[in-house]
Amino acid sequence: MKTTYIEGITTTAICTKCKEEKTFENFDKCKRMKNGCRSHCKKCRQEERQEKEYKEKHAQFNKKYYHAGFKDYHKEFYEENKEYIKNRMFEYKLKPNVMQRRKDRFKNDEKYRTKVLMRSALYRCLKGKAKEGRTAKLLGYTAIEFLDRFRTDIKTYNDSDIDYHIDHKIPIEWFIDSAPVNIISALDNMQIISATENLHKRHFYADPVSADFALKVIKYIQEQYKDQITII
Ligand SMILES: [Zn+2]
Numbered sequence: 743m744k745t746t747y748i749e750g751i752t753t754t755a756i757c758t759k760c761k762e763e764k765t766f767e768n769f770d771k772c773k774r775m776k777n778g779c780r781s782h783c784k785k786c787r788q789e790e791r792q793e794k795e796y797k798e799k800h801a802q803f804n805k806k807y808y809h810a811g812f813k814d815y816h817k818e819f820y821e822e823n824k825e826y827i828k829n830r831m832f833e834y835k836l837k838p839n840v841m842q843r844r845k846d847r848f849k850n851d852e853k854y855r856t857k858v859l860m861r862s863a864l865y866r867c868l869k870g871k872a873k874e875g876r877t878a879k880l881l882g883y884t885a886i887e888f889l890d891r892f893r894t895d896i897k898t899y900n901d902s903d904i905d906y907h908i909d910h911k912i913p914i915e916w917f918i919d920s921a922p923v924n925i926i927s928a929l930d931n932m933q934i935i936s937a938t939e940n941l942h943k944r945h946f947y948a949d950p951v952s953a954d955f956a957l958k959v960i961k962y963i964q965e966q967y968k969d970q971i972t973i974i
Contacts (some may be wrong), residue, residue, distance in 0.1 A: 779947035781847035796826060820942035826877035829939050856923045857914050865908070882924040888932070895934040905937035912959065912971060913945035950974045 754762045758781040769779035803819045820827055834840060847854050899906040911931050930952055950972040
């Protein structure tokens with residue numbers, strides 16, 4: 743650990759975790775260490791504690807809800823840990839390596855790229871900045887048609903001041919690579935859910951779709967997910 747000495751007195755140290763140079767008040771004391779303080783700063787140690795607590799909670803929930811099926815388990819878990827999950831996700835997304843991975847994926851993964859482009863086009867439209875020609879071509883419906891379909895849901899969320907996301911009932915990741923975009927993002931596969939719910943849903947489970955749609959898409963679903971498709 744690199745430490746700075748001024749006139750023989752140690753004043754700062756570099757945290758070996760976040761690599762920031764900080765004054766000694768930012769470190770817990772530790773007699774074992776040569777410079778008398780811990781190698782991770784207080785902020786990093788607090789994050790480590792929270793992370794540990796989160797993992798323990800997660801493990802407990804796993805035990806408790808294992809037999810209740812994935813869907814309920816995830817919903818219950820996010821309900822109880824909403825704020826923490828939200829912050830965690832937010833910070834995670836901003837990490838440089840994660841951001842780089844996202845850029846690479848955008849370049850190389852067509853399904854992912856479509857998802858990102860589609861979402862942003864729809865959000866622009868929701869905000870009244872619609873340029874929907876390209877989206878319509880891609881998805882088989884216009885942003886206005888999308889809005890019409892979900893107007894009530896969107897209004898409900900707007901009225902209650904809860905953040906919402908555009909979500910795929912059957913997650914994009916469950917489709918085979920050759921599945922057409924207009925099938926993956928068909929109106930029948932879309933829904934509006936709360937942001938926190940979506941953050942924790944990710945690709946872990948599918949929400950029920952109409953029987954017609956299920957029949958139409960089943961051949962585009964990866965083998966290991968086929969028996970997890972449920973209908974309304
Ligand atoms: Zn640190």
